[in-house]
Amino acid sequence: RIAEMAKLTQLIENEIFRAYATYATIVLLKMMLMSAFVNPEDVPFGKTEAGKKYLRTDPDVERVRRNHLNDLENIVPFFAIGLLYALSGPELSTALLHFRIFTGARILHTIAYLTPLPQPSRGLTWAVGYVVTVSMAYKVLKTGLYL
Amino acid sequence: RIAEMAKLTQLIENEIFRAYATYATIVLLKMMLMSAFVNPEDVPFGKTEAGKKYLRTDPDVERVRRNHLNDLENIVPFFAIGLLYALSGPELSTALLHFRIFTGARILHTIAYLTPLPQPSRGLTWAVGYVVTVSMAYKVLKTGLYL
Amino acid sequence: RIAEMAKLTQLIENEIFRAYATYATIVLLKMMLMSAFVNPEDVPFGKTEAGKKYLRTDPDVERVRRNHLNDLENIVPFFAIGLLYALSGPELSTALLHFRIFTGARILHTIAYLTPLPQPSRGLTWAVGYVVTVSMAYKVLKTGLYL
Numbered sequence: 112r113i114a115e116m117a118k119l120t121q122l123i124e125n126e127i128f129r130a131y132a133t134y135a136t137i138v139l140l141k142m143m144l145m146s147a148f149v150n151p152e153d154v155p156f157g158k159t160e161a162g163k164k165y166l167r168t169d170p171d172v173e174r175v176r177r178n179h180l181n182d183l184e185n186i187v188p189f190f191a192i193g194l195l196y197a198l199s200g201p202e203l204s205t206a207l208l209h210f211r212i213f214t215g216a217r218i219l220h221t222i223a224y225l226t227p228l229p230q231p232s233r234g235l236t237w238a239v240g241y242v243v244t245v246s247m248a249y250k251v252l253k254t255g256l257y258l
Numbered sequence: 259r260i261a262e263m264a265k266l267t268q269l270i271e272n273e274i275f276r277a278y279a280t281y282a283t284i285v286l287l288k289m290m291l292m293s294a295f296v297n298p299e300d301v302p303f304g305k306t307e308a309g310k311k312y313l314r315t316d317p318d319v320e321r322v323r324r325n326h327l328n329d330l331e332n333i334v335p336f337f338a339i340g341l342l343y344a345l346s347g348p349e350l351s352t353a354l355l356h357f358r359i360f361t362g363a364r365i366l367h368t369i370a371y372l373t374p375l376p377q378p379s380r381g382l383t384w385a386v387g388y389v390v391t392v393s394m395a396y397k398v399l400k401t402g403l404y405l
Numbered sequence: 406r407i408a409e410m411a412k413l414t415q416l417i418e419n420e421i422f423r424a425y426a427t428y429a430t431i432v433l434l435k436m437m438l439m440s441a442f443v444n445p446e447d448v449p450f451g452k453t454e455a456g457k458k459y460l461r462t463d464p465d466v467e468r469v470r471r472n473h474l475n476d477l478e479n480i481v482p483f484f485a486i487g488l489l490y491a492l493s494g495p496e497l498s499t500a501l502l503h504f505r506i507f508t509g510a511r512i513l514h515t516i517a518y519l520t521p522l523p524q525p526s527r528g529l530t531w532a533v534g535y536v537v538t539v540s541m542a543y544k545v546l547k548t549g550l551y552l
Contacts, residue, residue: 191433
């Protein structure tokens with residue numbers, strides 16, 4: 112049993128997997144932070160006067176809601192494809208490049224969405240994250256294709 | 259090849275991973291059960307008279323829909339962060355505590371949403387699941403941070 | 406460190422895991438393709454006259470949007486439960502059957518949604534994907550239950 116545990120722990124000790132776990136956790140936490148604002152009815156302070164005033168200011172709450180849905184649509188595929196990518200034996204430097212660019216692009220996308228910044232800032236950051244995910248998918252299929 | 263298979267099977271034989279797989283599957287099945295009710299047009303019996311009567315009673319169907327979206331927003335991060343957490347070498351008892359509290363909170367959240375129970379039952383169950391997920395994310399970053 | 410890398414790479418060399426990674430990546434890419442059409446405001450050409458004309462034709466854009474949400478609700482559980490299933494030591498032939506039927510059903514579901522084909526084509530393809538996912542969940546719980 113101890114040998115087993117050691118084997119599992121080695122996964123988190125692998126540098127590529129650690130990098131994946133770190134960046135995936137960061138973007139997932141960012142997504143969860145958004146979700147706290149789109150469920151005002153679930154958040155205790157959402158029912159207070161201050162909470163209502165802050166959260167009910169349309170179209171602000173709508174903007175947060177759309178940004179959160181956009182996160183779900185983009186961060187979930189990144190998590191999923193990124194996991195398969197991290198297990199497909201990429202170069203550490205290439206993997207880091209993918210994870211860092213995606214994470215940076217999604218943080219900038221949220222800033223562009225919420226500020227809001229003039230286009231094409233939002234479109235560009237969205238596209239960058241999209242291309243990074245497709246690039247990882249390509250590597251997974253190239254390495255491991257089994258139909 | 260047999261050695262390889264054995265190695266893969268060992269993952270599911272690890273107690274922490276088995277606990278994770280069990281609770282993750284339970285909450286994912288719960289989420290899927292909800293999704294059957296928010297897609298009446300896709301469900302064969304949704305087109306029958308009884309189906310229409312049952313499913314078209316607004317605001318009931320809207321309540322199920324919002325609960326399902328809330329599930330997607332909370333159960334998907336739990337699955338993702340929980341997987342990384344299960345691979346980060348936590349104590350079995352601590353891991354079980356996280357998985358059990360999250361699963362219980364989400365089941366109670368659904369009951370609170372659908373009954374519906376008076377607040378703050380829904381807000382509290384939502385918050386408990388949220389805090390459990392953030393706690394697992396903290397452990398992942400503490401164990402494996404690699405920026 | 407080289408030994409570690411080898412161990413990680415073995416996961417992608419396992420035939421069941423490779424089959425899982427291949428089909429999961431295919432359906433995730435299909436889902437991402439849909440998401441490009443539901444965020445016209447994020448896509449650079451969405452702001453051009455041609456883009457507006459193509460994408461703003463209600464109820465076409467609404468149909469794509471609903472199909473994409475349906476993808477999120479079904480492909481994400483497939484990815485999640487499928488991963489646990491692939492690690493639970495299934496027979497290669499059984500696993501391939503699950504992955505191929507699910508992928509085929511979801512591609513047909515999208516065709517049925519977008520054409521649109523008369524019911525029950527959409528309902529049937531949705532149900533097939535649903536049953537495949539539940540079948541994998543059953544196998545995970547049967548193999549690895551740890552409450």
